[in-house]
Amino acid sequence: MKLAVWTYEGPPHVGAMRVATAMKGVHYLLHAPQGDTYADLLFTMIERRGERPPVTYTTFQARDLGGDTADLFKDAARGAYERFLPQAMLVGASCTAELIQDDPGGLAKTLGLPIPVVPLELPSYQKKENWGASETFFQLVKRFAVKREGPAQGGAPRCNLLGPTALGFRHRDDVLEVTRLLGQLGFEVNVTAPLNATPADLARLGDADFNVVLYPEIAETAATWLEKNLGQPAIRTPPIGIGATRDFIAAVAALTGRDASALLHSMPSNQPWWSRSVDSTYLTGKRVFVFGDATHAIAAARIAREEMGFEVVGLGAYNREFAREVRAAAEHYGCPALITDDYLEVERTIADLQPELVLGTQMERHIAKRLNIACAVISAPAHVQDFPARYSPQMGFEGANVMFDTWVHPLVMGLEEHLLAMFRDDFEFNDHAGPSHLGHGGGKAVEPTVAVPPQAVTETVPATISWTSDAEAELIKIPFFVRGKARRNTEIFAERNGIFRIDVETIYDARSHFAR
Amino acid sequence: MTVLNLLARRAETAPAARPLPTEVLRQRGQREVFCGLTGIVWLHRKIQDAFFLVVGSRTCAHLIQSAAGVMVFAEPRFATAIMEERDLAGMADPNEELDRVVAQVLERRPDIRLLFLVGSCPSEVIKLDLSRAAARLSARHGPDLRVLNYSGSGIETTFTEGEDACLTAMVDLAPVETATAPHLVVVGSLPDIVEDQFRRLFSAMGLPRVDFFPPRRAADIPEIGPQTRFLLAQPFLGATSQKLEDRGAQPLRAPFPFGAEGTTAWLQAAADAFKISPAVFNSVVAPGRERAKRALARHRETLQGKSVFLFPDSQLEPSMARFLYEELDMRPIEVGTPYLNKELVSCEISRLPSGVVLSEGQDVDRQLDRCRAAKPDLTICGLGLANPLEREGLATKWSIELVFSPVHGFDQAGDLAGLFARPVTRHAMLGV
Numbered sequence: 030m031k032l033a034v035w036t037y038e039g040p041p042h043v044g045a046m047r048v049a050t051a052m053k054g055v056h057y058l059l060h061a062p063q064g065d066t067y068a069d070l071l072f073t074m075i076e077r078r079g080e081r082p083p084v085t086y087t088t089f090q091a092r093d094l095g096g097d098t099a100d101l102f103k104d105a106a107r108g109a110y111e112r113f114l115p116q117a118m119l120v121g122a123s124c125t126a127e128l129i130q131d132d133p134g135g136l137a138k139t140l141g142l143p144i145p146v147v148p149l150e151l152p153s154y155q156k157k158e159n160w161g162a163s164e165t166f167f168q169l170v171k172r173f174a175v176k177r178e179g180p181a182q183g184g185a186p187r188c189n190l191l192g193p194t195a196l197g198f199r200h201r202d203d204v205l206e207v208t209r210l211l212g213q214l215g216f217e218v219n220v221t222a223p224l225n226a227t228p229a230d231l232a233r234l235g236d237a238d239f240n241v242v243l244y245p246e247i248a249e250t251a252a253t254w255l256e257k258n259l260g261q262p263a264i265r266t267p268p269i270g271i272g273a274t275r276d277f278i279a280a281v282a283a284l285t286g287r288d289a290s291a292l293l294h295s296m297p298s299n300q301p302w303w304s305r306s307v308d309s310t311y312l313t314g315k316r317v318f319v320f321g322d323a324t325h326a327i328a329a330a331r332i333a334r335e336e337m338g339f340e341v342v343g344l345g346a347y348n349r350e351f352a353r354e355v356r357a358a359a360e361h362y363g364c365p366a367l368i369t370d371d372y373l374e375v376e377r378t379i380a381d382l383q384p385e386l387v388l389g390t391q392m393e394r395h396i397a398k399r400l401n402i403a404c405a406v407i408s409a410p411a412h413v414q415d416f417p418a419r420y421s422p423q424m425g426f427e428g429a430n431v432m433f434d435t436w437v438h439p440l441v442m443g444l445e446e447h448l449l450a451m452f453r454d455d456f457e458f459n460d461h462a463g464p465s466h467l468g469h470g471g472g473k474a475v476e477p478t479v480a481v482p483p484q485a486v487t488e489t490v491p492a493t494i495s496w497t498s499d500a501e502a503e504l505i506k507i508p509f510f511v512r513g514k515a516r517r518n519t520e521i522f523a524e525r526n527g528i529f530r531i532d533v534e535t536i537y538d539a540r541s542h543f544a545r
Numbered sequence: 546m547t548v549l550n551l552l553a554r555r556a557e558t559a560p561a562a563r564p565l566p567t568e569v570l571r572q573r574g575q576r577e578v579f580c581g582l583t584g585i586v587w588l589h590r591k592i593q594d595a596f597f598l599v600v601g602s603r604t605c606a607h608l609i610q611s612a613a614g615v616m617v618f619a620e621p622r623f624a625t626a627i628m629e630e631r632d633l634a635g636m637a638d639p640n641e642e643l644d645r646v647v648a649q650v651l652e653r654r655p656d657i658r659l660l661f662l663v664g665s666c667p668s669e670v671i672k673l674d675l676s677r678a679a680a681r682l683s684a685r686h687g688p689d690l691r692v693l694n695y696s697g698s699g700i701e702t703t704f705t706e707g708e709d710a711c712l713t714a715m716v717d718l719a720p721v722e723t724a725t726a727p728h729l730v731v732v733g734s735l736p737d738i739v740e741d742q743f744r745r746l747f748s749a750m751g752l753p754r755v756d757f758f759p760p761r762r763a764a765d766i767p768e769i770g771p772q773t774r775f776l777l778a779q780p781f782l783g784a785t786s787q788k789l790e791d792r793g794a795q796p797l798r799a800p801f802p803f804g805a806e807g808t809t810a811w812l813q814a815a816a817d818a819f820k821i822s823p824a825v826f827n828s829v830v831a832p833g834r835e836r837a838k839r840a841l842a843r844h845r846e847t848l849q850g851k852s853v854f855l856f857p858d859s860q861l862e863p864s865m866a867r868f869l870y871e872e873l874d875m876r877p878i879e880v881g882t883p884y885l886n887k888e889l890v891s892c893e894i895s896r897l898p899s900g901v902v903l904s905e906g907q908d909v910d911r912q913l914d915r916c917r918a919a920k921p922d923l924t925i926c927g928l929g930l931a932n933p934l935e936r937e938g939l940a941t942k943w944s945i946e947l948v949f950s951p952v953h954g955f956d957q958a959g960d961l962a963g964l965f966a967r968p969v970t971r972h973a974m975l976g977v
Contacts, residue, residue, distance in 0.1 A: 030600075030626040030642040032649050039607040062666045064580025064699025067608045069929030079936030081929065088576045091669070091700040105575070112910060124602040125666035125700070128633070153602060154630045 035372040035392055037347035041151035042123045043068050044161025050082040050195035054116035054227040057084045058106050060126035060133050075413050076196050085109040099131050110142050117228040121149035147172050159246040159348055162194055166223055170251040173231035176259050186285050187217045189237045192248030193224035198409040202422035210425045213292055235259050239284055245324055269328035271300055271336055271429045298426035300433045304336055318343040318384040320393050321408025323351030327358045329388045329407045334362055342382050383513040403439035494523050497532045518543045574908025577929050578883055580699030581707025586613045588711055589622045591734040594658040594763050597623040601665030643678055659763035664696035703883040705781035705859045712785040722770025728754040729815055730767050733779035736951040749829045750821045769794050774818050781860035783886045800892045801864040802953045804872040805837035833955030840959025841872055844966040849874035851922035857881035857907050858927050858944040867893040877901045878919045923969055940968040
């Protein structure tokens with residue numbers, strides 16, 4: 030057993046729901062007890078979908094367990110087919126149904142439904158949501174995709190975009206942005222899947238010349254199969270950030286023998302200049318902690334370091350499947366890697382590191398809010414406010430613009446940071462006012478407190494170190510957005526130098542010691 | 546004035562109260578409802594030194610998190626012991642594993658005085674005996690920590706039945722009665738502010754002693770015995786009610802305290818049991834009742850004559866339908882409930898107009914067909930259905946707010962009506 034307070038990923042059948050809900054003409058028959066329908070609200074509330082997910086739950090109860098849950102399944106399957114008339118049906122079990130071993134795939138076969146039925150085996154007690162989405166997409170691709178007969182049609186080379194699902198972080202807009210980008214390079218998108226694809230569309234996957242793996246967590250398994258069985262090469266560079274978008278364009282150009290130098294030269298994004306303009310000087314060396322799914326976290330770390338001029342002080346991911354890639358990236362940036370799905374461990378790490386900006390999931394947003402640290406969301410799991418009405422991709426040139434704005438917004442603006450430091454003793458113009466562009470409460474100068482009980486926090490500083498009241502008063506004069514760091518650095522300095530009582534001198538000694 | 550008098554008086558001015566409809570529509574199919582684990586979301590805020598440990602799967606953890614949503618802000622006093630392959634394959638002793646996880650929880654939260662081991666669908670299916678585990682852990686960590694168990698599994702409980710199961714388990718911890726005179730216990734978790742309002746009213750009537758169950762702290766579980774008179778504040782507490790009766794406590798049956806009328810009738814039941822004089826009762830109740838009526842009048846302008854369709858969710862539906870019909874002049878079309886406890890809600894149902902369809906259980910697809918055909922002015926339903934129905938042009942109210950917000954009593958009557966009026970007003974306002 031594993032103690033979990035909050036989870037980053039749902040069970041694997043929720044991953045299957047993300048694929049089924051993304052597609053058209055697919056229905057998912059889920060053998061599940063009463064209550065598992067909660068998953069519908071993820072789609073209808075968080076993503077604001079105006080249709081129910083295409084899922085029928087058999088809804089068995091305790092009284093059914095002695096009787097025939099298999100008949101219940103068959104009735105539900107027949108009923109769902111007649112009501113929804115899908116082109117294909119996915120059948121599977123949720124965690125409880127897995128235990129009663131009714132074999133949904135076998136049962137569905139006996140019904141002789143006049144449509145393809147794809148059975149899913151998603152081991153709920155071993156695997157999680159992303160794996161479930163990946164496996165479901167792979168099973169669908171394997172079932173429907175057929176190899177192209179004869180030579181390629183004339184005209185522009187074509188590709189498939191693989192991986193976008195329902196409830197994906199900005200998948201809707203990434204698809205538009207990457208489609209536009211490929212169009213500028215002269216390529217047509219043959220099929221985008223699973224988002225908005227039908228089973229018939231999956232049958233046409235083979236018509237493309239190559240595949241683009243937008244989200245490796247979901248599409249890598251399918252892309253590998255297509256490579257092996259249909260001979261389609263894959264582009265595996267998610268174009269998140271200017272550097273990665275350039276790499277993506279170069280990879281596509283190299284694969285297809287096209288000249289992409291015009292697009293690479295023109296660089297239609299504001300982000301590079303916004304980053305070079307003088308106001309952004311104040312972004313230099315800001316300490317950021319990055320956490321999310323591996324793909325988004327690795328991409329964000331690169332943008333943070335190379336395109337924003339931040340210092341990456343920690344990099345992590347909750348999906349162990351991509352731990353190797355995350356560790357390699359962390360090593361590159363010279364920071365520790367954190368591979369965990371334990372929310373409390375992430376919270377402790379952030380509290381210890383005292384970064385100035387957290388780039389994470391909605392969970393890290395809650396942590397950052399508690400610790401009074403600026404935060405922007407870069408990855409699923411996301412909350413309703415991370416599904417904006419406006420066009421807001423993460424990928425491509427526009428994605429780089431979106432991320433510049435989103436990440437800089439929670440920080441104190443450049444010139445303002447300078448003024449706050451200059452006038453920090455002014456009775457009206459001081460840091461208690463907080464950043465001027467964030468409404469009331471946006472930057473209240475509250476001492477960061479960790480909401481977890483003290484014994485849960487890894488203390489890095491012995492409790493024997495104390496502060497004089499003068500030193501405490503001096504610390505308050507330091508702007509709130511660096512106060513946590515100053516406190517921590519001073520204590521570390523004191524510990525290393527055998528100082529047990531921190532006075533004003535210690536603060537300034539520490540400051541000169543740590544000065545960059 | 547007794548409840549009966551009140552009903553009789555209404556009968557003169559309102560359409561005749563009728564006997565309980567014998568026809569109850571029962572269909573079998575997909576149920577779009579939460580399981581009993583969801584109750585942890587409000588129970589853990591209510592009992593401030595209790596911790597709820599679900600013994601279940603990743604799905605259970607994901608459910609509570611999805612239902613709790615914004616509550617990530619607080620340090621939660623609930624968690625899930627997620628069973629993994631090795632627990633099921635017999636490679637690990639589930640009892641040893643559970644003991645280890647409980648030790649982890651207690652190390653983190655030494656302030657916990659009451660620990661609930663909450664059974665789930667998978668733990669019930671593999672027949673993990675949580676009552677033995679609770680006894681073992683109580684012996685090990687007691688007497689400062691008491692450990693109880695109940696099942697919030699979807700195969701046994703629907704949404705609010707989780708609270709019923711939790712309170713039923715808690716009755717075991719109620720001290721033996723020492724009182725020699727009747728005393729009142731209000732049963733069902735209420736927001737603290739509502740509890741305080743009721744406490745003031747009972748005290749002004751002159752009731753000697755009032756306790757609330759569940760209490761805010763585990764040590765304050767009221768004593769239960771033959772001198773106990775109890776009022777249910779929630780209609781979904783059938784098993785708790787039975788367990789209290791088994792201890793000799795006497796139930797005071799009444800409509801539930803929603804709106805001006807419901808609250809008056811509910812308070813009246815207590816007043817009658819404690820022989821409070823009509824003059825005292827009226828003087829205590831009148832100000833709150835008038836405030837409630839004034840607050841309702843505003844919303845009645847928006848809602849009167851409008852039709853309403855209730856999907857099953859929390860078992861509060863018969864009470865809500867009564868409130869919407871009687872106090873806001875709405876027209877209920879169908880009143881769905883996951884489970885119809887006739888003994889507890891007959892006084893609500895008997896006050897509904899003729900022609901209302903009463904349905905128990907659910908086949909959600911067929912119920913949606915009926916709802917679409919009826920084109921109600923307002924549909925009260927769960928979060929999974931609300932946006933899809935809005936997209937089809939229907940105004941909806943999420944029923945989950947009825948258990949998450951303070952809605953009981955005189956001073957919340959206006960807020961309760963406001964929950965229903967807001968979507969209707971919004972539909973009228975929007976020009977996009």
